[in-house]
Each structure stands twice: as structure tokens, then as C-alpha cells.
Amino acid sequence: AAYLSTPVRLEWAAWARLVLALLLGAVPLALLGLCVGYWCSPKAAVPVANLLYLPLSFVGGLWVPPQFLPELARQVSPxxxxxxxxxxxxxxxxxxxxxxxxxxxxxVFTLVFGGLTLWGYRRDEGQRFG
Known part of the structure; x- marks a missing residue:
């Protein structure tokens, strides 16, 4: 979106690093989503995901730079x-x-969320649709 709507331009190496960074970070957060899906009922999964992802986005500094976060959020953010x-x-x-x-x-987050997802999968295996 930034490429199309702003004069910002990156070299190809920066684009490659950006794509790699986006893919690497998506893994633990996708596993967190799967974890929520296995551990919550179908009705609760969306609200629980919102209650997790929205605060994580804010505290992680994705909406405002981390140095401008409130003090508590700045301490938890890293x-x-x-x-x-x-x-x-x-x-x-x-x-x-x-x-x-x-x-x-x-x-670490990949291992933790992956472990919780695997645990939830094994607990749930065959229960809902079997």
C-alpha cells in the first residue's frame, strides 16, 4: 500500500528483507490464532482473538512508535x-x-504457541467432528 500511495521506494534487497521479516513474524501469530481456535468454542474464538490481537498490536508498537507508548505499555512492549x-x-x-x-x-513465541496449538489439537482430535 505504501508503494502505491506514497513516494517511498525501497531497493530490491530491502524488499526481500521485508518479505522475509513479514513471513517470519507471521508464524508465531498464526500459531496463536490456531491456538485460540483449538482452545475456544467457535462462538468465543473471534472475541478472544480480538481481545488478544488488538492489545498486542497496540502494546507492540504497531500503531504508534514504541517510544510514544504509555509507560506501562512501553515496559511490557519488548x-x-x-x-x-x-x-x-x-x-x-x-x-x-x-x-x-x-x-x-x-x-520462543513460535515454540510456546506451537506447543499450545499441538496440545489443543490433540485434546480436540476427533471430538468436534468425529
């Missing part, structure tokens, strides 16, 4: 998957190097 995802994306488009910290955090 420990959210959305903030770590944002760090990768921001570094991709600004030309800064990637540090290891966002990758490690995203790997």
Missing part, C-alpha cells in the same frame, strides 16, 4: 511477539542490521 516482529520489519525498511534478539524471541 516482551510481546508483535514488538519483536516490528523490530524486524522496521530494521528491514530502514536499512539497519538485524540483531539476534527478535529472532530468538520469535522462536
Amino acid at each position: 516482551f510481546t511477539p508483535t514488538r519483536q516482529w516490528g523490530e524486524l520489519v522496521w530494521a528491514s525498511v530502514s536499512g539497519k542490521g538485524w540483531g539476534p534478539e527478535p529472532f530468538l524471541w520469535l522462536a
Whole structure:
């Protein structure tokens, strides 16, 4: 959208890094969505997802830069998957190097959400539709 609606332009290497960052960050958050789907009833899944994703987006600094967040949100922000995802994306488009910290955090979130999803899947296997 920014490419079409603004004069912002990136080099191909930055586009490749941006796509990679977007894909890497999508994995733990997709697993969180699957986790919600397995652990909540069909009626509760959408409200629970909204109650998770909207605050995560805000606290992660996706709507306003992290330095402008309220104090409590600023303190919690580095420990959210959305903030770590944002760090990768921001570094991709600004030309800064990637540090290891966002990758490690995203790997931890992937393992935690993946484990919870697998647990929910095994608990639910054959129960709803079997």
C-alpha cells in the first residue's frame, strides 16, 4: 500500500528483507490464532482473538512508535511477539542490521504457541467432528 500511495521506494534487497521479516513474524501469530481456535468454542474464538490481537498490536508498537507508548505499555512492549516482529520489519525498511534478539524471541513465541496449538489439537482430535 505504501508503494502505491506514497513516494517511498525501497531497493530490491530491502524488499526481500521485508518479505522475509513479514513471513517470519507471521508464524508465531498464526500459531496463536490456531491456538485460540483449538482452545475456544467457535462462538468465543473471534472475541478472544480480538481481545488478544488488538492489545498486542497496540502494546507492540504497531500503531504508534514504541517510544510514544504509555509507560506501562512501553515496559511490557519488548516482551510481546508483535514488538519483536516490528523490530524486524522496521530494521528491514530502514536499512539497519538485524540483531539476534527478535529472532530468538520469535522462536520462543513460535515454540510456546506451537506447543499450545499441538496440545489443543490433540485434546480436540476427533471430538468436534468425529
